[in-house]
Amino acid sequence: MNSERTRNSIDISGRHAGVMRQRSLWRPSSLANLVSTARRPRMLHSYHSYPSTDNISNNAEPPGCNNDKQRQNCAVVPYKESNKKGWSTIVTIVIVEAKGLPDPPSDGAQHSLYCKIRLGSETYNSKTVQSSHQPIWRERCQLHLNKDHILRVSIWDKGKQRNFMGSCVIDLGSLGKERAHDIWQDLDDGFGAIHLNVTMCAIRNTEEVSNVPSVDEVEEKFTFLDFNDWQIAGKLQVKVLGARGLHGKPNAYCTLELNNERVQTPSVKASPEPTWKKYYIFNVRDVTSTLEVNVYDYSLVSSMGLWTDHLGKVSIPLLRIRNGEMRWYALKDKNNRSTAKGNCPRVLLEMSLVFNPVKASLRLFRPVEIKYISKKPPKFHMNLVYGNLIFIRDTFNFLYGLNEGIKRSFEWENRELSTMALLGWLLFWYFMRLWTTPLLLLIPFMYFWINRDNQHERCFMRQYSKDLIETGQNNDEKVGTNSLTSKLQALPELTITITSGIEYLASIAERLYNLLSFKVPFLSYLTMIILVMASAVLYWIPFNFLMMALGVYKYTRKFLDPERILNNDLLDFISRIPDNEILKDWEELSVPEPPITKHSSLASTRTSSNNF
Structure with a gap:
């Protein structure tokens, strides 16, 4: 009898200590707000969804919870009782962010925030983020649902000591299963609100497809x-x-x-x-x-x-x-x-x-929805670097080839092609009007629509290779030593090509800036005069006729001067403008005066006396 009384007293004291720990963690007002949802409406926003195939009541409560006191006792179900029949539902929770949180205590320490979630006997602590009024976690966790449908969420500040920032409770029984619910929930014991994405899915195949809406x-x-x-x-x-x-x-x-x-x-x-x-x-x-x-x-x-x-x-x-x-x-x-x-x-x-x-x-014209859980960034490996370098090199080569093709289209290297290009150019600009611009953009769509059956194997610019796409630590072993060595040998040439292309683009940008900032005043004034004259010409002569005249000029200059070097007039003018490297070369150093010594001063004195 004494041993039974002692055991009972230990159980009662342990249970009392557990309740006291829960009360210290979860404020009484949170539980009061939970069980008195009819008294005060909660800020629970979820997207509209159709009724689930599972018959779930909107106000489901654990059996035997008929009043507030019994509900508080039923809010925490012991682990042994809740696990008799095993878990039946898995709850996926995405902790997105919070807003409107109070300032942390000013104790001179570095503060961070984390979120604590409890469902039944399971507890999950999120990662810590830097303390702010609007922290962002974007973290997913999974808990199991049995009889306790109460999800408890609290936010804590971690500094020299742990500080309570606020908590809230969500009744999962009012949420439909098998679909996601985006929730902004106000914090009951503090300021601000927390953003959660909650999904409940059955982990036991108890029902088949039924009552499916058509x-x-x-x-x-x-x-x-x-x-x-x-x-x-x-x-x-x-x-x-x-x-x-x-x-x-x-x-x-x-x-x-x-x-x-x-x-x-x-x-x-x-x-x-x-x-x-x-x-x-x-x-x-x-x-x-x-x-x-x-x-x-x-x-x-x-x-x-x-x-x-x-x-x-x-x-x-x-x-x-x-x-x-x-x-x-x-x-x-x-x-x-x-x-x-x-x-x-x-x-x-x-x-x-x-x-x-x-x-x-x-x-389609609104911002794309940002995923709460983003994919992990790719790990660094040799194939990733090699593939990106090849892509950049091919891009520069494509742009260079496009520029060369445009320059040769009006030259006399192929007279038939040049004549057809001139006739097309003249007809295009003779009938061109501003309202026809959208119709011109339909031409490539119509071309690819007519040839849509042959477009499955085509791609623009970038080609995918299995060797370049595969990632992971074992990738280099699959590729082989010879392939890795050849890639290492090709890296210097790729690097030089890419560096030259990037330096050329940067040089053009610097030259244009130097032209605007009067680094060479003659070129800047000349450009201003040309722009004024171009404005006057565009005012008196229609733009269509000017473009036709430009096409005739491009076509006839090779005929008038067969020895002419193929060039681009605009790029040739820009090449006369110095970039930053050339300006540094042009910088003049101050001319130092020669030091005056005793011998040089005596010589200058004798020279002056001889003059007298």
């Missing part, structure tokens, strides 16, 4: 003349049916990401041909966005966020989706260039895109 039902909400919500241009419906040919026998699950909305399917145990049969709806704000589909292998290590085994991915542009078409998509590797490991790995999807064309068109 495309016609969704189209009714995005008619041509519907201008209610300008932020959302349409809806994307995706049915993730299954996958085939995956590498090994993974516990495969699939993630779908559209801009800042990310959902996750349940994992299927030990099967290279998993079947999910899940249905998701995404809000479309930009019809030019891309749906990213990734397949992973679920394991204990990946659940802890330490490592994820990537099985394949596919990027699907929204404008290439055919509504209602069930289609297999081949999975690629992480670089999105070659096929993933496995026996022709593929995923089966059925998608439908419905959008308002007026909203979608106007949204």
Whole structure:
């Protein structure tokens, strides 16, 4: 009996100590604001979404919580009780930013801010960022949901000591599953608000696709003349049916990401041909966005966020989706260039895109939505440097060749070509009017539209190579020693070519600046006189006739002077203007006076006496 009383007293004291620790961390006003949502409206903004396939009540509460006191006791569920049936839902939280935070205490120490999130028995601390009124984290974490639907968020200042900045609570029971919710939540115990992106997805495949709204039902909400919500241009419906040919026998699950909305399917145990049969709806704000589909292998290590085994991915542009078409998509590797490991790995999807064309068109002229979680910057390796150098060299060579081609088009090297160029030039400027400029821009569109069947293998300027795209530490081993040596030997020539091109562009910019700043007054005054004369000529003579005269001049000067050197008049004039390096060479040093010595002074005295 005494031992039982002692054990009970220890349990009670331990429970009391845990409650006291929670009270010191979470202010009573936070819990009071949580359980009294009917008394005061909270600032909870989430994007409009259709009802989920899961039947979730908007005001779901844990059983037995009928009054405020019982709700406070039910707010924290012990770990053993919440884990009897295992986790059923995973909650993905993106800590984006906060605003309106108070100033940290002025104690002379360097302060930083971090965010603490707790759901049930799980706690997550974000990385620390520099203290400010609007800190930005952009960090993702995953917690598990069971009976406790209360998400507790607090912001702390870290200096000489930890300082509480504010907290808030969010009832996840009022949020629909299987879709993202963008939330700005006011801090109850402080100033400011915090921006979160919350998504709840079932991690157990308990239900198949059912009660899916048809495309016609969704189209009714995005008619041509519907201008209610300008932020959302349409809806994307995706049915993730299954996958085939995956590498090994993974516990495969699939993630779908559209801009800042990310959902996750349940994992299927030990099967290279998993079947999910899940249905998701995404809000479309930009019809030019891309749906990213990734397949992973679920394991204990990946659940802890330490490592994820990537099985394949596919990027699907929204404008290439055919509504209602069930289609297999081949999975690629992480670089999105070659096929993933496995026996022709593929995923089966059925998608439908419905959008308002007026909203979608106007949204294209607005800033692109910034992703909360950006991709990691590429790691430094030899192929990255080599590929960029080749690209810059090819760009300079293309511009040089274009300039040479323009200069030769009106020369007599090819009389037929020069004659046709002159006739085309004269006809063009004779009929040219300002209102025809947009129509002229349609010519390349019409050309490529007529030859659109042959455009799949063409690309402009930049060519992709598997050797240059592959990244990672093992890349140099795959390429081989001979290839690496040849690249190292070619680097000096590439570097000299690129440096010469960059110096030439910088020299032209410096020469133009020196012309404007009267570094050579004669050239500056001459330019001013030419501009005044050009203005008078443009006032009296139509611009079309001037361009026709220019074409005749370009065409006949080679005929009048066969020994003429091919040149560009404007660049030749700019080359007469000095750049900064030439100006430094022109700088004159002060002429020093010779030192006066005793011998030189006596000689000068004798010379003056002889003169007398």
